[in-house]
Amino acid sequence: MENRKPVVELQNVKxxxxxKTILKNIxxxxxxxxxxxxxxxxxxxxxxxxxxxxxxxxxxxxxVIINGERVNDIPPNKRGVHTVFQSYALFPHMTVYNNVAFGLKMHKVPKNEIKSRVTEVLRIVKLENFADRKPHQLSGGQQQRVALARALVNKPLVLLLDEPLSALDASLRKGMQKELKQLQRALGITFILVTHDQEEALSMSDRVVVMNEGVIEQTGTPKNVYEEPNSVFVAGFIGDINILNGEVLGLGDGGISARVEGRLCAIKTKKSLKIGDRFKLLLRPEDMRIEKLSENPETDGLMIGNVVLKTYKGATLDTLIRLQNGTQIKASEFFDEEYEDFDYNMDEKVSIGWVSGWEVVLPDEGA
Ligand SMILES: Nc1ncnc2c1ncn2[C@@H]1O[C@H](COP(=O)(O)OP(=O)(O)O)[C@@H](O)[C@H]1O
Ligand SMILES: [Mg+2]
Incomplete structure (x- = not known):
């Protein structure tokens, strides 16, 4: 991505x-x-x-730099960016065609050109047969497409989308996510989407910028922010996570030996740590492994806890386990042959380990 041309740059934006400080230094x-x-x-x-x-x-x-030019003092309509708002803000008394054509008419674009551009963009958003309808004669998804068409007809350099799907119901929303992504690919226009929905962000984006309290916490590919979160906040916001407390006991090649929630274990990590350092060990529920209590539970390195909740989720069995020190651990296991022979009971005492290689170590700040 970095060898591509920057199209929008924010430099020290406050x-x-x-x-009240809203953006600290973006x-x-x-x-x-x-x-x-x-x-x-x-x-x-x-x-x-x-x-x-x-x-x-x-x-x-x-x-604020757009296409290499500082635009701080340039009005919105001269920036080459267009916004699709959460409320579609369609003109209720105008047809779909006229809603889309409106901006071009205002700019005195020649009639022929308006016709060809509006027709083309209605085809792109699959509304060519709805040109004569009024907004109230459309479904929520179709209204959303009109809003999209109205922005696209301006041939924007960048399309800004502020929670554009949040008014749609869950199944329509999933469909529109796919459509939007495909549309973006096909048109090659830069899309900047705002959402508070982590699943939407992960499934649609080339890159995700995770924000918290006016600060960018992390920027990366969906895989990157999910698998290698650089803070407890990011880890917790991008899905379920177990946060365990650890202390470094020894240093080795490509990893450490440590005490985690009272148990001795070896952890792979590239983080530079010293003996005695405290850290947080982050583990996704799907990387946890529950096992029958072993013969030597005190020495096998696994954590021990009691099953306090089992939730059947279809593809997975989600289990909540309370460790002896009170910490609760979430495990989410896919059904496969490995688990068929072991179905633990409520209150059963079990061993809990994790799949090595997926753990994230975050040194405790100030420790
Ligand atoms: N025009 C405004 N005047 C005063 N406060 C505002 C204004 N716009 C946004 N805020 C405040 O700025 C903060 C961030 O708002 P916003 O950028 O809309 O957050 P988000 O889109 O992430 O939900 C909120 O606390 C909001 O109340
Ligand atoms: Mg918002």
């Missing part, structure tokens, strides 16, 4: 509202043709970031 480069998602909890500053790129909001300091 923004406050009423003395630095972000978005590349041409990329599908980038801003992901984070409600109120973390995603929409504000998008509005600063669009020009609806101005940064208190820092630079």
């Amino acid at each position: 923004k406050s509202f009423d003395d 630095n972000l480069t978005i590349y041409n043709g990329e599908f980038l998602t801003l992901l984070g909890p409600s109120g973390c500053g995603k929409t504000t970031t998008l509005r600063i790129i669009a020009g609806f909001e101005s940064a208190d300091s820092g630079n």
Whole structure:
């Protein structure tokens, strides 16, 4: 991605509202043709970031650069970016055709050109047969497509999408996610999507920017942020995670020996640690392995706990286990031959290990 041309750059962007700092110091480069998602909890500053790129909001300091040009003082309609809002903001009294044509008419684009561009974009969003309908005669998904068409007809350099699917029901939403992704691929336009839905972010994006309280916590591919989160926040926001407490006992080649939740174990890690360092060990529920209590539970290195909840999920069996020290561990195991011969009971005492190689070690700050 880095050898591509930057299309949007935010340099040291800061923004406050009423003395409250909303964006602390945002630095972000978005590349041409990329599908980038801003992901984070409600109120973390995603929409504000998008509005600063669009020009609806101005940064208190820092630079906004689009296509190599500093645009801080350039109005929204001259930036080559277009926004699809959460509320589609369609004109209710106008037909689909006129909703899409409206901006072009305002810009006095010749009639013939308007016709060909609107027809083309309605074909792209699969609404060519709905040109004469009014918004209230359309489904939510179709209204969403009109909003998309209205932005695309301007041939934007960058399309900004602020939670564009959040008004749709779950199954329609999944379908539109696929369509949007395919559309972006086909058109090659840079998409910047805002969402608080981690699954949506992971499944649609080339890169995900995880934000929290006005700060970018991590930027990376979906695989990267899921498998190698660089903070407890990112790990927890991008899915379920177990957070265990550990202490380094010894250093070895490509790993450490450690005490984790009271048990001795070996952990692979490239993090530089010293003996005595405390750390957090992050483990995804799907990487946990529950086993029948062994003959020598005190020395086999596995953690010991009691099954406190079993949830049948179809493809997986999700289990909650309480360790002797009170820590709760979530395990999510796929049904396969390996597990057929062992179905643990509620309250049963079991051993818990994990698949080596997937653990993430985060040194405790200030320790
Ligand atoms: N125009 C505004 N005036 C005052 N506060 C605002 C304004 N816009 C956003 N905020 C505040 O900024 C914070 C971030 O908002 P926003 O960027 O919309 O978050 P997100 O999109 O991540 O949910 C929120 O606390 C919100 O209340
Ligand atoms: Mg928002």
